[in-house]
Amino acid sequence: MQDSVVPDLPGLSVFFKDKETGNIYHTYSTYARGTDVLLGTHQLLDYTPKGRDDEQFGPNKLSWVRRHDEYGNEGDCCSSTAW
Numbered sequence: 875m876q877d878s879v880v881p882d883l884p885g886l887s888v889f890f891k892d893k894e895t896g897n898i899y900h901t902y903s904t905y906a907r908g909t910d911v912l913l914g915t916h917q918l919l920d921y922t923p924k925g926r927d928d929e930q931f932g933p934n935k936l937s938w939v940r941r942h943d944e945y946g947n948e949g950d951c952c953s954s955t956a957w
Contacts, residue, residue, distance in 0.1 A: 883936065884909050906935070 886909050888902040910916045919926045928935045 884912075886912065 885905040890899045931937045
């Protein structure tokens with residue numbers, strides 16, 4: 875498994891719990907492009923002439939994603955006062 879540039883990436887896992895035995899089974903997982911169906915924005919962008927235009931981000935297509943408390947200083951493009 876390759877180490878990621880970003881410590882946390884989105885993914886989807888499915889589990890099944892057997893009621894009789896209490897055992898939990900990991901039945902499915904998907905990551906990266908496999909989770910696109912969960913984000914409608916990507917599906918809409920796929921119809922546009924430039925598409926997602928994510929080549930600029932290199933191998934980590936979601937490098938622009940930040941948690942709400944990880945944005946830069948005030949005045950940056952994504953700070954609350956810039957809007």
